[in-house]
Ligand SMILES: Nc1ncnc2c1ncn2[C@@H]1O[C@H](COP(=O)(O)OP(=O)(O)OP(=O)(O)O)[C@@H](O)[C@H]1O
């Protein structure tokens with residue numbers, strides 16, 4: 001069997017007294033779409049930040065394709081792509097400039113054709129030379145996705161990619177995610193749209209207060225609950241974990 005694309009072993013992350021991740025172990029395999037679900041503050045972004053090099057875990061190890069994210073961080077940062085939860089680019093740059101600069105940052109040869117093709121894919125070519133502060137919220141988000149792809153990452157993290165994206169574009173984004181997977185990219189996404197996970201994910205992880213409560217294939221999870229909606233299964237699991245279960 002192939003080694004996992006991502007292996008987190010006993011990862012703990014503390015911010016002062018706050019434990020954002022607690023002894024978390026998780027493997028993600030090549031070619032899958034893995035959805036990480038959890039309430040606000042559960043630790044989803046923290047985990048993604050530790051994997052993508054924006055934060056360092058306090059304990060435990062993280063490997064991407066066998067490379068340690070602390071020891072071999074130059075290698076792992078090129079293997080991963082991140083669509084962050086928050087917009088992180090300069091409002092006075094244009095989409096074209098942002099993608100070209102990102103290529104430089106990721107150490108790949110400037111490739112205008114690739115940038116143009118990404119702008120077309122994400123329906124941003126009309127705005128290619130506009131200040132990004134003049135883009136709509138959904139356009140800004142699509143630019144974040146394009147930006148995460150300039151270096152062709154093997155493992156892509158989408159941290160709430162569809163927040164604020166309209167229904168039609170959200171479906172297009174889903175198709176985009178499926179196409180990326182078909183092209184060999186492994187995908188980890190977080191979302192509060194449980195339906196999104198139900199539609200897209202091969203496996204689902206549920207995290208609460210820094211602890212992974214469950215990791216299971218979507219089909220088996222739904223089957224085990226007699227086809228109940230994933231949203232119900234999710235809410236019940238979190239309530240139980242919080243000791244809020246009343247009936
Ligand atoms: N840089 C930081 N400094 C201190 N505490 C932090 C920092 N980043 C996150 N936290 C805390 O860690 C916990 C987990 O936050 P995180 O952003 O990972 O949650 P999340 O699951 O992504 O939530 P959401 O669904 O709201 O995005 C929260 O209690 C948060 O306040």
Ligand SMILES: [Mg+2]
Nearest residue numbers: 044045046085
């Ligand atoms: Mg988050």
